[in-house]
Amino acid sequence: MSGSLRRYLDPLRELTLARFREQLRQPEVLFWVFAFPVLLALALGLAFRNRPAETIHVAVESGPGAEALLDDLQATGGFAASVVSPEVAQEELRTGQVALVVVPGDSLVYRFDPTRSDSRLARLATDNALQRAEGREDVRVTRDRLVTQRGARYIDFLIPGLLGLNLMSTGMWGCGYSVVDARRRKLMKRLLASPMRRSQYLLSFISARLILLLPEVVVLLGFAAAVFGVPVRGSVLSLGVVALLGAMCFAGMGLLTASRAQTAEAVSGLMNLVMLPMWVLSGVFFSSSRFPAAMQPFIRALPLTALNDALRGVMIEGASLGALAVPLAICALWGGASFALALRVFRWH
Amino acid sequence: MSSAPPAIRCRSLAKRYKDVIAVDGIDLDVPSGECFGLLGPNGAGKTTTVEMIEGLVAPDGGEVEVLGLCWERDAIALRERMGVALQETRLAERLKVVEVIRLFRSFYSEGHDVEEILDVVELGEKRDAWVEKLSGGQRQRLAIACALVGNPDILFLDEPTTGLDPQSRRQLWDVIEQFKSRGGTVVLTTHYMEEAERLCEHVAVMDHGKVIALGSPRELIASLGADHVIEFALGDGAPSLPESVLAALPGVEAVRHDGPRYTLTAAEPHCVIPALMVELERRGVAMTELLTHQASLEDLFLSLTGRHLRDT
Ligand SMILES: Nc1ncnc2c1ncn2[C@@H]1O[C@H](COP(=O)(O)OP(=O)(O)OP(=O)(O)O)[C@@H](O)[C@H]1O
Ligand SMILES: [Mg+2]
Numbered sequence: 106m107s108g109s110l111r112r113y114l115d116p117l118r119e120l121t122l123a124r125f126r127e128q129l130r131q132p133e134v135l136f137w138v139f140a141f142p143v144l145l146a147l148a149l150g151l152a153f154r155n156r157p158a159e160t161i162h163v164a165v166e167s168g169p170g171a172e173a174l175l176d177d178l179q180a181t182g183g184f185a186a187s188v189v190s191p192e193v194a195q196e197e198l199r200t201g202q203v204a205l206v207v208v209p210g211d212s213l214v215y216r217f218d219p220t221r222s223d224s225r226l227a228r229l230a231t232d233n234a235l236q237r238a239e240g241r242e243d244v245r246v247t248r249d250r251l252v253t254q255r256g257a258r259y260i261d262f263l264i265p266g267l268l269g270l271n272l273m274s275t276g277m278w279g280c281g282y283s284v285v286d287a288r289r290r291k292l293m294k295r296l297l298a299s300p301m302r303r304s305q306y307l308l309s310f311i312s313a314r315l316i317l318l319l320p321e322v323v324v325l326l327g328f329a330a331a332v333f334g335v336p337v338r339g340s341v342l343s344l345g346v347v348a349l350l351g352a353m354c355f356a357g358m359g360l361l362t363a364s365r366a367q368t369a370e371a372v373s374g375l376m377n378l379v380m381l382p383m384w385v386l387s388g389v390f391f392s393s394s395r396f397p398a399a400m401q402p403f404i405r406a407l408p409l410t411a412l413n414d415a416l417r418g419v420m421i422e423g424a425s426l427g428a429l430a431v432p433l434a435i436c437a438l439w440g441g442a443s444f445a446l447a448l449r450v451f452r453w454h
Numbered sequence: 455m456s457s458a459p460p461a462i463r464c465r466s467l468a469k470r471y472k473d474v475i476a477v478d479g480i481d482l483d484v485p486s487g488e489c490f491g492l493l494g495p496n497g498a499g500k501t502t503t504v505e506m507i508e509g510l511v512a513p514d515g516g517e518v519e520v521l522g523l524c525w526e527r528d529a530i531a532l533r534e535r536m537g538v539a540l541q542e543t544r545l546a547e548r549l550k551v552v553e554v555i556r557l558f559r560s561f562y563s564e565g566h567d568v569e570e571i572l573d574v575v576e577l578g579e580k581r582d583a584w585v586e587k588l589s590g591g592q593r594q595r596l597a598i599a600c601a602l603v604g605n606p607d608i609l610f611l612d613e614p615t616t617g618l619d620p621q622s623r624r625q626l627w628d629v630i631e632q633f634k635s636r637g638g639t640v641v642l643t644t645h646y647m648e649e650a651e652r653l654c655e656h657v658a659v660m661d662h663g664k665v666i667a668l669g670s671p672r673e674l675i676a677s678l679g680a681d682h683v684i685e686f687a688l689g690d691g692a693p694s695l696p697e698s699v700l701a702a703l704p705g706v707e708a709v710r711h712d713g714p715r716y717t718l719t720a721a722e723p724h725c726v727i728p729a730l731m732v733e734l735e736r737r738g739v740a741m742t743e744l745l746t747h748q749a750s751l752e753d754l755f756l757s758l759t760g761r762h763l764r765d766t
Contacts, residue, residue, distance in 0.1 A: 112563060119560040123549055130548040130584075290544040298508055298538040299561040299604070300530055454510070 116301055120309035124283065125316050137278070138321055142271045143328045146264060149390070150333050153259040160185045161227045162203040164194040170209040177238035178231065205231055261336070264329040265416035266389040268322065269351060273383065273409050275321060276355025277376055280310045281363035285372040294454055307360065307448065314356045315349070322348050338423030346426060347419055350433055351412040354440030358408070361447040383409035411435035459522045461486040461608050461639040462507060467516035469502050476502040478663035479516065484656070489630065489640040491650040491671075493751060494660035495761065500643040501541050503660070504612055507641070508538055521607060534562060537601030541612035541643075545596065547586035551577055554585060555599050562604030575599045575629055591622030598629060608639040615649060627653060647751040659755060666758050675749050678708070683753050684718040684726060687743040695737070703729045708757065717756075719749060 128134045163178065163186040165171050171188045178184040186207075189197065197203045198216065204227035208214035213235065217224035287293040296306060322344075329335035337344060362379055366372040386393060386400075387409035396404060404410050411432035418424035418432070426433065462484040469477040477499040484490040492500045505511040507518055509525040509532065518525060523532050545554050555568050572578045575595040580588060588596065594614055601609055611630070615623040623646075630640055630653055644650055650657050651671045659667040659674070667674055675681060688695070692714065700709045700718060705726050708719040720726045723746045734741055756762060 116560045119557045123546060123553065123557050126553065127546055127548045291540055292543060292545060294510060295538065295540055295543045295545070295600075296561075298510055298533065298536070298540070299558060300533040300563075301561045 113302070113305070117305045117309055117312065120301075120305060121312040121316070124309055124313035127283070128279065128313070128317065134279075138271070138275050138317065139324050142267050142325050146260075146267055146325065146329055147332070149263055150260045150329075153263075155258055161205075161223075161230055162186075163205050163207060163227060163231055164189050164197050164203040165207045166191045166194050166209065168209045174207055174209055174213075174235065177235055180238065181234040183230070184234070207231060207235075260329070260333045261421060262392070262417070263390065264326070264333075264335045265420045266413050268325055268348070269387070269409055269413040269416050270384070270389045271321065271325060272318075272348060272351040272412065273355045273380060275317065276314060276352055277359040277362065277380060279314060279317070280356045280359030281366075281372055281376055282369070283310070284360065284363040285366050285369060288367060288452065288454075289369070297453055303451075303453070307444075307451075310360060311353065311356050314352055318348060318352045335420075337420050339419035339425070343419045343424075343426050343429075344416075347412070347415045347429070347433065350436050350440070351408075351416075354408050354412070354436040354443075357440040357442075357444035357447065360451075361443040364447045364451045367452075383407055386410070388413050406435065408436055408439040411439075459486070460484055460519075461488075461521055462490075462641065463517075463519040464503075464507065465517045467503065467506055467518060468514050469499075469506060469511065470514055475663050477506070477513075480658075480660075480663075480665050482658060482665070484639060484641060486639055487634070487637050488655040489634055489642060489653045491654035491657035492641070492643040492660060493645070493647070493650055493657055493755070494643075495645075495755075498660040499663040500660055501612055502663075504610055504641060504643055505540075508536065508610055509533070534564075534604065535607045537604060537606035537609045539594075539597040539601045539609075539611050539614055541616075543597060545585050545593075545600070548584055550582050550584060551588070551596055552581045554596060555603055558600040559603045565604040566602065568603065571599045571603050574602065574632065576625060591618045591625070594618060594622070594626065595629070598626065602629075602633065606638065608641070609633055611640065611642045613643055613645070615644065615646065623649070650751060657751065659751070659758065661755075661759055667754060671751060674751060674754050678719050678749050678754055678757060681749045682720050682723045683747055683749050684720060684723050684730075685743070685745045686716055686730070686741050688714045688716075689740045689742045690714070692739040693737075695739070699733065700730075703733065710757070710760075717753075719753070719757075 161184050163184055165174050165178075165186055165188045167188050167190055175186055175188055178186045191208075194203070194206045194216075198206050198218075204217065204221065204224045206216040208216060215228050215231065217228055219225060284293075287296075293306075297303075326335070326337065330337075358379065359376075362375045363372050366375060386396065386404050387407050388394075389409070393404050393410055394401075415429045415432040415436070418429045460483045462482060464480060464482040466479045466481065467477055468475075468479045480503065482490075482503075492503060494500050502511060506513045507520060509518075509520075509529060520532055521535055525532065549557070552568060552572065555571055559565050559568055566574075569578075572581055575598055577592060577595055577599065580592060585593070585596065598611065598614060601611070609630075614630075615626055618626070627649070630642070634640060640653070642650070642653060654671060656668070656670055657674065658665045667677075669677070694711075694714075695716070697709045697711065700706060700716065703718075703726055705720050705722050706718050707721065710717045718726060718730075727744075727746075731741075752762070
């Protein structure tokens with residue numbers, strides 16, 4: 106028994122090693138797997154870093170009482186205000202240089218676009234400042250305590266999403282592209298003329314994926330921890346299980362996508378067709394809850410959405426695996442079904 | 455070894471692709487321990503035939519038996535015992551030569567030592583080179599190394615020497631002869647007549663999916679009736695010579711002509727040529743070219759189909 110098991114595992118090991126070596130020997134693969142996600146994290150982390158509390162830009166239309174309003178605002182602090190002619194004020198509001206225009210008079214008029222959130226904020230802050238300057242008393246005593254929390258910043262949201270995205274692309278391209286390449290070169294045909302089993306061939310894609318998974322996760326999360334201080338709240342083991350399941354899921358989907366394709370062009374097209382919707386919908390760069398409620402059941406059912414939810418659950422909320430049963434089940438289902446279907450429809454020649 | 459079952463037995467083997475009949479019902483028997491050649495021009499159906507025998511292409515009709523086994527029942531046992539080099543396989547480009555051979559070795563339960571095979575195909579020097587850095591001849595030798603490493607009983611080589619220089623070709627012939635000398639059976643497809651004549655005990659000449667001649671190279675050439683070929687051409691505007699006149703020359707077995715070019719088959723060219731010169735002189739036509747060579751399978755193909763094997 107152990108002899109026949111070894112007879113099965115020997116070719117599997119050699120095939121896995123061959124796949125792994127081939128990948129490591131291609132600089133472009135190394136770039137896409139390791140460097141690209143890190144560069145993307147760096148760029149987005151810098152662009153969306155938390156800024157100090159922003160100044161509110163306000164224009165005061167010239168007229169009787171305008172200077173007094175300006176003094177009140179400047180005395181309060183936090184405002185960048187100036188007195189300008191009505192035409193200029195209108196222009197500045199339209200181009201977004203100011204968030205609000207104050208028109209002096211017996212009753213003050215605030216001119217702003219209610220669909221701009223910065224304008225709504227400016228409206229509240231300006232009104233508050235002016236009312237207080239005229240003597241309004243607060244009814245209740247309040248105090249502010251300012252915190253900026255690790256784990257609640259954009260970068261903390263982004264990194265698990267990028268990790269999910271990376272697991273998807275490496276899984277899909279890594280498996281899918283090499284299948285088509287082997288088919289095109291007739292390498293697959295040559296292998297089939299040997300006593301190699303078909304299952305050994307397909308499993309070698311999965312096992313080669315596993316070897317690459319660890320460095321892939323460690324590089325991105327290590328970078329995020331070192332540069333942006335992104336924490337992993339949950340256990341490393343849970344994170345490992347989630348990443349593993351995600352990698353398997355997309356390896357299966359990659360094999361399925363490539364199961365019939367004969368040319369690099371055909372498989373690239375299919376890959377993009379499968380992956381692009383998930384790039385946008387699955388909450389990589391922004392929360393998928395922004396899409397209309399009617400789309401939510403569909404979005405929830407996508408494998409990348411499930412993987413991202415599970416990764417964020419572990420990294421941000423420190424959730425246990427049990428709490429993530431639903432997204433994990435969705436991933437497992439996609440992976441298992443894809444792999445099973447790929448086995449049935451696979452074109453070996 | 456004459457009592458051994460044939461290494462390969464095919465009956466009415468057929469394959470069609472949409473409206474192309476690639477292989478049109480062929481029968482083959484390859485005795486164990488010999489080298490069998492499949493010859494024919496491009497598209498004759500050689501590769502399709504070989505791949506059906508290798509179990510890589512499903513036949514539309516007919517039977518195949520290899521080493522007394524058949525593909526429906528004994529696929530795994532059969533693959534253990536055969537070595538294959540396909541026409542044009544590009545093996546993994548970024549693996550080292552030794553890694554590729556080791557990979558193929560791992561598929562077989564018994565086989566040769568990897569280093570030993572490297573020596574057999576003389577790739578020892580290139581042991582650690584990436585496949586993508588190999589020359590055409592080195593790639594072919596690597597393909598043969600992969601075919602040999604499982605210590606097969608039967609070796610299939612589909613155009614192993616196409617595109618190689620004479621020296622690389624001879625190196626490959628040595629490897630094949632070594633394999634044969636240990637009792638192995640070889641099936642070889644080729645465009646090169648001299649290759650078939652040198653390596654093969656029997657050849658089948660294929661055209662349009664059919665076997666149009668079958669026998670040992672010597673028998674086939676002998677079937678031309680004579681073993682020398684005289685080719686000559688007449689100057690432009692010369693009146694054409696009636697074939698009957700040429701056929702009447704002493705010792706001429708067959709005559710064919712294509713415009714101003716004539717081909718005679720004869721047993722003794724030294725008798726034919728003087729008589730030919732006299733005849734041309736008498737008719738006042740000048741000869742612009744004269745060639746003689748030993749009859750080959752190329753001439754056989756030409757006489758069977760009126761076409762050349764290779765368009766050169
Ligand atoms: N997969 C295929 N699909 C469609 N037609 C095919 C296929 N394979 C072969 N053919 C056709 O079958 C015929 C025989 O092809 P085959 O490859 O067997 O020829 P061959 O003798 O090996 O030629 P060559 O010397 O060029 O290798 C050709 O007309 C070819 O176009
Ligand atoms: Mg061919």
